[in-house]
Amino acid sequence: MNLEQLYTTFLKSAGVCTDTRKLEPNQIFFALSGPNFNGNKFAAAALEQGALAVVIDQAKYKHPVEGTYFLVDDCLIALQELATHHRRALGLPILSLTGSNGKTTTKELIAAILSQKFNLKATRGNYNNHIGVPLTLLSFTSENDFGIVEMGANHQGEIAELATIAEPDFGFITNFGKAHLEGFGGIEGVIKGKSELYRNLASRNKTVFVNQDDPKQMELTEAMDRVLIGAQMTGNKLELVATNPRVVFALNDTEIQSHLIGEHNAKNIRAAIGIGLHFGLSEEQIKTGVESYNPENNRSQWVSKPRNKILLDAYNANPSSMEATLKSFKTLGSQAPKTVILGDMFELGETAAAEHQAIADLANSLNFDRVFLVGANFYAVDAHDGQIKCSEYEDLVVALQQKDVEGHLLLIKGSRGMALERILDIL
Known part of the structure; x- marks a missing residue:
């Protein structure tokens, strides 16, 4: 060729x-x-x-x-080579991000902020693998002056490959969590695999954004050109005001009210704000960007039904994101009874039984009014009093018809393969 x-x-x-x-x-x-x-x-x-x-x-x-x-x-190789060639021909700055949890939400927040200044294009949907990344790069045009490329992975070597294709100028890792443990070989494998982005950036003397509250990220980037994200950034003060019922920040004297809930989303928003500050956006531009972002596609998405208000977070799940979401949902100040519908978490390998049991135990300790556990993995746990196990989706439908949840505040969370958003049709 x-x-x-x-x-x-x-x-x-x-x-x-x-x-x-x-x-x-x-x-x-x-x-x-x-x-x-x-x-x-x-x-x-x-x-x-x-x-x-x-x-x-x-x-x-x-x-x-x-x-x-x-x-x-x-x-496939031809597609990837064409994408890299196009990326080099355009020469626009590219920010790549990965992480176990929150990378898509963080990507969308960063895009919402930076689009106040740049004509940018970012990864659409979940186009973040060995095919999606080249397609994203090839969607960039000479009219764009900034690109954002999300990178997903479920085994070691994958981020290294994607970074070689995209050749990013900037990078950010949201976190190292319990995701795709089977493919990565445990949490240490996750850290090694995700930090392949660091190694690629370091090899080309590029810049990384780092959460300064994460000791592992600080350790791994110590010798790199890095921008630290935290409460004090480039002469600015960023204060977390609230996480319930929505995340609210104060950037100097500017209050920023998001449409997201929970401490885990506060970290995503803080990262996006820090990156916006680095690229010279004003407080008002950052406020406009954050406040314009409304989650969708089953990611921390609020859905109102005649009988219930629902937090739909059924795009994906792993032990880290499940724990964070459950704790955030518990803190919501609603007076309505709270019910959680939890679906199996996939790709956990030999840790699957222990991780599902830990989530069942956590849900019990948080004293929700109703807990539905759905899927083969959750069906195998030792359930607590009041927890309703459903081996498959059809059993959940029957259980919800038997257990009245009208007027409850609902959380629906599970891995993509569970497709728990289907239950919206009967609520």
């Missing part, structure tokens, strides 16, 4: 696509393949649908439809 020829074609295109069902005219189709599908089979169809060109890695699919074909050794 001639990368320059592919890039010249890319600059004439309407972008790239990896799914013919979403293909738009004049895009370049990359025929990615996986264990159960072969994208090369759809190359001809992509040209018939109006693709400007197709990138394939199996020569036999270069016919019968006439059109522009790029034959490469590996379509």
Whole structure:
């Protein structure tokens, strides 16, 4: 493959696509393949649908439809190399962030703040893996003057690969928590894997933002060019005023009222404010950015139903985020009874039984009015009095019909695979 020829074609295109069902005219189709599908089979169809060109890695699919074909050794590698080439050609500053919890919320907050000053583009949704990061980079244009790239990982080496593709100028790790323990090999593996971002930045003498209250982050970045985020930043004073019912900060004399709850979200907001200050945004710009962000997509999202008000946090879950959310939910000042619906946490490996038991114990200690535990892992715990175990979603539906929760303040939290947001339809 001639990368320059592919890039010249890319600059004439309407972008790239990896799914013919979403293909738009004049895009370049990359025929990615996986264990159960072969994208090369759809190359001809992509040209018939109006693709400007197709990138394939199996020569036999270069016919019968006439059109522009790029034959490469590996379509995924070609996509990644094109993304890095484009990133270098644009030369815009890029901030990458990762972490066990809160990275998407923090990314959205940072984007809301920095967009008050920059024409920026950030990772959409969960496009944060080995395919999503290149697609994000290729969505940047010459009109953008700042980019934000979220990086997700469930095993060691993944962040290193993504950072090599994106070549960020700035980095931030939200935290090291109990997420994807199976793939990372325990909490030490999580720290090692996530801090691959630090090692990439250090190797290129780039800048990292660091939560100065986290001893491990401080230790790992001691020799790096770093910007510390805390109560005192660049001559500014940042004070946490409240976390209940909403997180409120005072930045010098400016009060900032967010739409988020809890100490864990306070840390996300503080990081976004600190990064905004570093890039020269005013107090009013930062206030506007934070206050404009309303969580959605099942992430700390408030949903009102005729019978209940619901905190929907069902996009994902791990022991660290589950603990933080339960404690924050307990502190809410509502006089209504509080009920929690908790779904299984995935990718915990041999620690799964102990971690699910610990969450059941925590929920009991917090004295919620009702606790529903959903999924095979939670069904195996030693439940406490009043805790209702449901081996699968259908059992939860029946249990909620039998146990009246009308008028309760509800928390719904579980891993993505549990899809607990489905229960909204019956509440």
